Structures are given as C-alpha cells and as structure tokens.
Amino acid sequence: MSKQLDAKAPWTPATGTRARIDEALRRYPTKASAIMPCIWAIQDELGHVPPAGVDLLVAELGVTRARVHEVLSFYTMFRTEPQADHVLQVCHNISCHILGARPLIAHLEKRLGVRLGETTPDGRFALEGVECLGACGHGPCLQLGKHLYEHLTPEKADALLDSLRRGQVPRADTDRELED
Amino acid sequence: MSPNDYRMLSARFGRRDGHKLAVYEAEGGYRALRKVLGGMSPAQVREEVKAAGLRGRGGAGFPAGVKWGFVPEGADQVYFFVNADESEPGTFKDRYLLDYDPHQTIEGTIISCYAVRASLCFVYIRGEFGWLIDRVQKAVDEAYAAGYLGRDILGSGYDLEMIVHKGAGAYICGEETGLINSVTGTKGQPSIKPPFPAVSGFLGKPTIVNNVETVASVPFIVNEGAAAYRAFGTEKSPGTKLFSVSGPVKRPGVYEIPLGLPFREFFNDWLGGMTDGEKLKAVIVGGSSVPVLSAGEIMNCNLDYESLGQAGTMLGSGGMIVIPESSDMVELIQVLMHFYFDESCGQCTPCREGTGWLHRIVKRLRGGEGTAEDLDLLEHVCNGMMGLTICPLADAAVMPMRSFLAGFRPEFEALIQETASAGPQSRWPRGEREA
Numbered sequence: 001m002s003k004q005l006d007a008k009a010p011w012t013p014a015t016g017t018r019a020r021i022d023e024a025l026r027r028y029p030t031k032a033s034a035i036m037p038c039i040w041a042i043q044d045e046l047g048h049v050p051p052a053g054v055d056l057l058v059a060e061l062g063v064t065r066a067r068v069h070e071v072l073s074f075y076t077m078f079r080t081e082p083q084a085d086h087v088l089q090v091c092h093n094i095s096c097h098i099l100g101a102r103p104l105i106a107h108l109e110k111r112l113g114v115r116l117g118e119t120t121p122d123g124r125f126a127l128e129g130v131e132c133l134g135a136c137g138h139g140p141c142l143q144l145g146k147h148l149y150e151h152l153t154p155e156k157a158d159a160l161l162d163s164l165r166r167g168q169v170p171r172a173d174t175d176r177e178l179e180d
Numbered sequence: 181m182s183p184n185d186y187r188m189l190s191a192r193f194g195r196r197d198g199h200k201l202a203v204y205e206a207e208g209g210y211r212a213l214r215k216v217l218g219g220m221s222p223a224q225v226r227e228e229v230k231a232a233g234l235r236g237r238g239g240a241g242f243p244a245g246v247k248w249g250f251v252p253e254g255a256d257q258v259y260f261f262v263n264a265d266e267s268e269p270g271t272f273k274d275r276y277l278l279d280y281d282p283h284q285t286i287e288g289t290i291i292s293c294y295a296v297r298a299s300l301c302f303v304y305i306r307g308e309f310g311w312l313i314d315r316v317q318k319a320v321d322e323a324y325a326a327g328y329l330g331r332d333i334l335g336s337g338y339d340l341e342m343i344v345h346k347g348a349g350a351y352i353c354g355e356e357t358g359l360i361n362s363v364t365g366t367k368g369q370p371s372i373k374p375p376f377p378a379v380s381g382f383l384g385k386p387t388i389v390n391n392v393e394t395v396a397s398v399p400f401i402v403n404e405g406a407a408a409y410r411a412f413g414t415e416k417s418p419g420t421k422l423f424s425v426s427g428p429v430k431r432p433g434v435y436e437i438p439l440g441l442p443f444r445e446f447f448n449d450w451l452g453g454m455t456d457g458e459k460l461k462a463v464i465v466g467g468s469s470v471p472v473l474s475a476g477e478i479m480n481c482n483l484d485y486e487s488l489g490q491a492g493t494m495l496g497s498g499g500m501i502v503i504p505e506s507s508d509m510v511e512l513i514q515v516l517m518h519f520y521f522d523e524s525c526g527q528c529t530p531c532r533e534g535t536g537w538l539h540r541i542v543k544r545l546r547g548g549e550g551t552a553e554d555l556d557l558l559e560h561v562c563n564g565m566m567g568l569t570i571c572p573l574a575d576a577a578v579m580p581m582r583s584f585l586a587g588f589r590p591e592f593e594a595l596i597q598e599t600a601s602a603g604p605q606s607r608w609p610r611g612e613r614e615a
C-alpha cells in the first residue's frame with residue numbers, strides 16, 4: 001500500500017492526485033479549508049504523507065508547516081510514515097467486546113506473531129485496535145482500507161489472512177456498495 | 181405493532197436497489213423538494229418542521245425548527261453541515277440511512293438548507309466509512325445531474341453546492357463545533373459556546389449542524405404535514421426514531437420505531453429477546469455516553485425522551501447496547517473509559533486528566549490492585565469533571581462511569597474483596613490485550 005519515497009528525489013503528484021487537489025481548492029471556500037481533502041489525495045496515492053507532501057500542502061494552501069503537522073497529527077487516519085501492506089484494524093469497543101472482540105484479537109496476535117499495535121517484521125501486516133467502526137450490531141469486525149469485514153470468527157479471520165497472503169483481498173460484507 | 185407499520189425513514193432499508201435515484205424518484209422521492217421550491221417560503225418550511233416537533237437525532241434532541249430559527253434574518257452567507265460522523269459506540273443508524281437510501285438524506289438536506297437559506301453544505305462523513313463515502317458521492321453526483329443541486333435548482337433561482345467531506349478518525353469531530361473547526365483547516369477541537377454556531381460558526385458565519393437522521397425526516401414532514409408526523413410518537417417525542425441494536429439479542433440491527441413504544445414490547449417482539457443461553461442484565465439505551473439501566477429499570481421504560489429521562493438516562497443517539505448477564509461490568513467500563521481517554525481532545529484539564537484518571541483507576545481495579553477507597557476516588561474524579569468543560573465529552577465519560585458504579589456496585593466491591601484475599605493478578609487472560 002505505502003510507497004517509500006527517496007527523501008531527496010523531487011515528487012510530483014500523479015495526475016489523479018493533482019486533479020483532486022485542484023478540485024478541492026476550487027470547491028472549498030478558503031484554501032486552508034481544503035486541507036483534509038488534499039491530505040487524503042496525497043495519502044491515497046502514497047499511503048502516507050511524506051515530507052514532500054507536506055511541502056506541497058504548504059505551497060498550495062498557503063498555510064504554515066506547523067498547521068499542516070497540527071492537522072496531520074490530530075487525526076488517527078492520517079499517516080506520516082509508510083505503513084504495512086495490510087493494516088488490520090479490529091474494533092475493541094463495547095459492542096464488539098461483548099460479541100467476542102477480545103478472543104478474536106488474541107487469535108490474530110497468535111497467528112501474526114505480533115501484539116496489538118505492532119507490525120510483522122516483514123512489513124506485510126500491522127494489527128491495530130480501533131474504536132467503534134459503526135458496525136456494532138454486526139461485530140466483531142475488522143477494517144482493511146475501504147473494506148469492512150463483519151461477524152468475524154477466528155476461522156473467518158484465518159481465511160482472510162490466507163487470502164491476503166496469496167495477494168487477494170477477499171470480498172467484504174460492505175463491498176456491495178462498491179459494486180453497484 | 182410490527183416493524184413494518186412504521187417506515188417513513190427505513191422504507192428502503194435492506195433493499196439492493198434503494199440507493200438508486202430512479203428507484204427513489206419512482207417511490208415519490210424529490211416530490212417534497214419540488215413542493216418546497218414550487219411555492220413554500222423558507223419561513224414556511226421552518227414553521228412546518230417546528231410544528232412537527234422534530235427533535236435533533238444526533239444526541240441532544242434539540243428541536244430542529246427552533247434551531248433553524250436562530251439564524252439571523254438577512255445573513256449574507258449561511259452554511260449547513262450534515263453530521264455523518266457517527267462515532268458514538270453502539271450507534272450505526274446513519275450508516276444505514278446513507279447506505280440504503282442516500283437520496284432521502286440528500287433531499288432532506290437540500291430542503292433544510294433552503295429553510296435557512298444556506299448556499300453551501302458539507303456532508304461530513306467519518307473517514308472509516310470509506311465504502312459509504314463513495315456511495316454518497318455517487319448519489320450526490322446523480323442529484324447534480326438531475327438538477328436537484330447546483331445553480332438554479334429546478335428553475336427556482338435557489339443555488340446550493342454540496343460537498344461530501346471525508347473525516348479522518350476523531351470522535352470529537354462529531355461534536356458540532358469540533359466538526360466545523362475540522363473543516364476550517366485546524367485541529368477539530370470544540371470551541372466554547374456561546375456564540376452558538378447558528379449565529380457564528382463556520383468562517384464566522386451562521387452555521388447549522390444537523391444529524392443525518394434529522395434531515396432525513398424532513399421530506400416526510402413536508403410531504404405529509406406536521407399533523408401526519410405527530411400521528412406517530414408522543415406529545416413530547418413526536419415521530420419515529422431509528423434505534424441501532426447491538427449485543428446478544430436474536431435480531432440485532434437497525435429499527436425504526438414510533439417513539440413511546442414500550443421497551444418490553446420492542447425487546448420481546450421486535451428483537452426476539454436474548455440469544456439462547458443469555459439473560460438480560462442491563463441496557464445502554466442511547467449510545468455509550470448515556471447512563472446504563474439495569475434489566476429491571478429498562479423493562480418499565482417507554483422508548484421516548486421523557487420516559488427515559490425520568491428513568492435517569494437519555495435517548496441519545498438511539499445506539500442501544502444490550503448487555504448479557506455473562507458480561508463483567510467492570511470490564512465493560514474499562515473498555516469505555518479507555519475510549520473516552522483516547523478521544524479526549526485535551527483542551528480542558530478536567531477532561532484530559534479526568535478521563536485518564538478514570539481509566540487508570542478502573543484498570544488498576546481490574547489489575548487486582550484496587551482498594552475500597554478507589555470507588556470513592558472514582559466519584560471524586562467524576563465530580564471534578566461534570567459540567568466543567570468546553571464540550572460534553574467529559575460528561576459523556578462521567579455518565580456511564582457513575583451509573584455503572586451506582587447500578588452495579590457489588591461487582592466492583594467483589595473485585596476488591598477478591599483482590600484483598602488473593603493478591604494482585606492480571607485480569608486479561610495471558611496473551612490478550614491490556615486495554
């Protein structure tokens with residue numbers, strides 16, 4: 001997912017990224033107010049916002065570097081470091097807890113050989129505990145990028161990991177939305 | 181009464197095609213917008229919604245029409261925000277509205293914007309709903325193409341732009357001033373009120389923030405009138421409300437209920453009761469931030485603002501968390517205190533420090549290091565937080581904490597007793613997480 005950029009090499013955003021930044025700047029009432037969609041555009045391309053991305057935001061939005069970092073660090077979904085290929089975000093809030101999030105997390109920790117909050121040494125999987133994902137009645141659940149897997153069991157989690165190891169992102173319960 | 185008798189918001193829930201513009205139109209969609217733009221003044225729309233008694237569905241229950249009336253007459257620029265940040269643990273109803281029926285919310289938003297003469301609105305959707313954002317964006321694009329958004333909507337001379345804004349993971353951005361600040365390009369921290377956003381909000385201009393479900397209720401009110409809306413619900417709680425139900429019940433999910441429905445009936449007939457082998461212990465009825473009720477207490481309540489208020493809790497967002505006898509209440513409150521500690525934005529000392537202390541004390545109890553004084557200490561910390569902060573997040577942590585202590589004190593005491601006799605021990609089984 002994440003690309004490692006050579007810190008010294010110049011970076012120019014891809015055409016799609018550029019278009020999204022331009023659209024945000026056109027539609028949002030002030031340049032500064034477009035910061036979140038611009039960060040999303042950069043992060044969707046690179047998987048994180050590297051220093052070159054911060055430079056671009058400063059130049060395009062006319063805001064201070066401190067302001068960009070303030071926003072980047074406030075939100076849990078914005079990243080300034082490259083991420084694992086697959087970031088598995090398991091909900092550990094109350095409803096999922098009641099429905100078995102804890103044994104599910106323990107199972108994933110065992111299967112991946114990492115603790116919650118860690119990344120596997122090969123950089124392929126990160127396991128994170130996150131707050132309520134809005135799937136409380138369908139828990140326990142796990143988010144992987146745009147995909148939300150619901151009603152998880154250890155067996156289903158194993159099947160998910162196996163599929164990801166083979167390079168396939170299996171169909172998630174919410175993928176209906178992406179299809180039609 | 182059966183769930184199918186009351187479907188003004190949820191008519192298309194669970195259907196594969198309900199999100200499509202053609203389907204929505206074929207079933208009467210955008211009729212309300214045509215009616216409004218064809219001859220109602222903004223003031224008339226506000227009056228109709230006020231007469232219907234529609235109360236905000238984001239948690240506080242403030243009457244929508246009254247809030248709209250706070251926008252100063254003749255303001256040169258008004259902004260509107262639809263709050264789709266839905267992050268309150270236990271709540272997943274707005275997701276259903278946007279997922280199965282995005283056009284209903286879009287239509288309701290356009291009418292609401294017209295009622296306050298807004299020319300730009302944001303639909304602020306939590307960033308974790310990546311798949312949902314795509315769906316709503318598609319629906320908004322359809323609405324633009326059909327002439328329901330943009331310049332000179334349906335030839336009425338009314339202009340409205342709608343931006344689907346993607347959040348980035350912060351519970352506090354659900355609070356209305358945090359939401360507004362988040363879009364100005366700063367940290368999404370709440371600001372002190374007054375001034376209220378309706379007078380001075382986004383970029384210093386009058387700004388209305390409404391929950392998804394609130395605006396989604398508007399087309400029905402416009403089409404059928406305030407009296408038809410009031411035919412559902414009670415005097416003080418008119419209309420229907422979505423409840424999202426989680427926990428070990430036979431049929432969890434999102435339900436539209438006429439307000440005033442007895443909990444007992446909802447629980448037994450609609451939810452089918454507990455799953456086999458489980459017994460009801462307690463219910464958090466309105467999202468994780470409201471006081472918990474024991475099975476005995478909730479069984480005598482009706483699901484409306486006044487009855488739940490009398491019982492000492494709140495209807496809140498309608499995120500109903502059903503807790504079985506097998507759950508350890510101290511463990512559950514640890515999970516919740518971890519959440520509020522994590523999500524405090526840190527501006528107010530009572531909240532930043534208080535949520536940290538509540539979490540640490542509960543964790544200590546569960547780690548087998550609690551003492552009898554800890555329960556008083558928890559009370560003491562709560563007293564130093566409630567009502568003393570910029571936004572109600574501190575209260576949102578205190579309310580569950582206090583109610584868990586008050587209603588389930590024997591569980592806390594048993595834990596302390598056990599500690600006193602057995603000595604310290606870890607309460608998360610080995611290898612599992614430490615919250």
Ligand SMILES: Cc1cc2nc3c(=O)[nH]c(=O)nc-3n(C[C@H](O)[C@H](O)[C@H](O)COP(=O)(O)O)c2cc1C
Pocket residue numbers: 235236237238239240241242244263264265266267268351352353354355356357389390391392394395571572573576
């Ligand atoms: C910590 C906190 C989180 C909140 N989260 C949400 C939310 O996710 N969605 C929402 O609609 N309202 C949320 N609210 C309530 C909003 O501040 C606001 O009252 C509401 O969006 C107004 O809309 P309504 O009048 O239509 O209910 C939250 C409030 C607080 C204090």
Ligand code: SF4
Pocket residue numbers: 352369370523524525526527528529531532569570571572573574
């Ligand atoms: S009460 Fe807590 S979350 Fe709300 S503004 Fe203060 S510190 Fe931030």
Ligand code: FES
Pocket residue numbers: 091092093094095096097131132133134135136137139141269270271
């Ligand atoms: S508690 Fe896990 S999705 Fe809400």
